Amino acid sequence: MKDFIIGGVNLKSRLLIGTGKFPNHDILPKVIESCGTQMITMAVRRVNLDHKEENILDYIPNNCILLPNTSGARNAEEAVRIARLAKAMGCGNWVKIEVISDSKYLLPDNMETIKATEILAKEGFIVLPYMSPDLMAAKRMVEAGAAAVMPLGSPIGSNRGIRTKELVKILIEEIDAPIIVDAGIGKPSEAAQAMEMGAQAVLVNTAIATSEDPVGMAKAFSLAVKAGRIAYESTLAKESSFANASSPLTGFLHEGDK
Amino acid sequence: MIVNGIEMKFNTNITVIELLQKLEIDKDKVVIEINLEIIPKENYNDRIINEDDKIEIVGFVGGG
Numbered sequence: 001m002k003d004f005i006i007g008g009v010n011l012k013s014r015l016l017i018g019t020g021k022f023p024n025h026d027i028l029p030k031v032i033e034s035c036g037t038q039m040i041t042m043a044v045r046r047v048n049l050d051h052k053e054e055n056i057l058d059y060i061p062n063n064c065i066l067l068p069n070t071s072g073a074r075n076a077e078e079a080v081r082i083a084r085l086a087k088a089m090g091c092g093n094w095v096k097i098e099v100i101s102d103s104k105y106l107l108p109d110n111m112e113t114i115k116a117t118e119i120l121a122k123e124g125f126i127v128l129p130y131m132s133p134d135l136m137a138a139k140r141m142v143e144a145g146a147a148a149v150m151p152l153g154s155p156i157g158s159n160r161g162i163r164t165k166e167l168v169k170i171l172i173e174e175i176d177a178p179i180i181v182d183a184g185i186g187k188p189s190e191a192a193q194a195m196e197m198g199a200q201a202v203l204v205n206t207a208i209a210t211s212e213d214p215v216g217m218a219k220a221f222s223l224a225v226k227a228g229r230i231a232y233e234s235t236l237a238k239e240s241s242f243a244n245a246s247s248p249l250t251g252f253l254h255e256g257d258k
Numbered sequence: 259m260i261v262n263g264i265e266m267k268f269n270t271n272i273t274v275i276e277l278l279q280k281l282e283i284d285k286d287k288v289v290i291e292i293n294l295e296i297i298p299k300e301n302y303n304d305r306i307i308n309e310d311d312k313i314e315i316v317g318f319v320g321g322g
Contacts, residue, residue: 018322043321205322
């Protein structure tokens with residue numbers, strides 16, 4: 001399996017995972033170990049002054065790349081502010097831009113995302129924008145300095161799979177940067193599907209975090225991602241409308257019967 | 259001063275590090291923003307907070 005290179009870093013794992021919605025923090029190191037992920041997302045929020053919670057960073061192994069997101073941002077300006085706060089935490093210069101002002105479907109605002117990408121890439125961030133799969137928007141994000149483009153499969157946390165398949169395929173074909181399918185992947189088979197299509201990686205959170213056994217599900221996703229990637233690199237066999245027999249159509253036992 | 263959206267009053271002007279101590283917050287796990295300006299950790303001991311400052315104390319939480 002070819003290595004996955006992003007932001008100048010060579011990764012063995014093509015599964016990125018989010019840290020939201022897990023039943024507790026204690027499970028995170030086990031989930032990370034079971035799937036071998038090397039890149040982990042988190043969010044920036046106000047510290048709760050009333051009841052202090054344990055810090056999530058204490059549960060993330062040091063060799064993982066932290067990919068803070070800008071969730072909560074409703075426009076480019078807010079995304080830039082959150083990204084700078086995240087960077088000041090001293091855990092690297094990666095950022096997943098997420099600009100959302102639609103609370104029903106949580107669909108991203110591509111135009112504001114392009115603006116934020118440009119500002120943050122110029123400041124030296126490694127920028128991974130979460131986006132609605134639109135070819136021109138993706139091109140502009142890459143021109144603005146995005147290290148990868150992260151189109152959604154279906155709305156965040158919906159577990160509905162890759163409903164945007166045709167559009168994501170176009171991005172994979174046309175965009176000269178890694179495509180990471182983010183949001184909506186609910187099953188390992190859907191992660192495998194994204195990888196078979198040629199996505200460079202997938203980002204999964206809800207499907208792992210809210211399963212009965214997140215450690216087992218993380219493992220299932222990592223196997224599916226590997227299987228899908230190997231299938232892509234091996235080039236899938238052609239589809240056809242009619243049957244194509246697997247054995248020669250000669251030498252049948254009934255030949256010569258009267 | 260307003261800290262994370264909550265109005266707070268202290269008798270004297272306090273520094274950032276004193277505010278964190280009063281709130282029992284570990285300085286290494288948060289980032290402080292005063293009036294939209296991020297305060298470098300090395301300035302926590304000297305930076306005095308003014309009465310009308312707006313302070314944000316943020317940290318990482320789970321997210322996707």
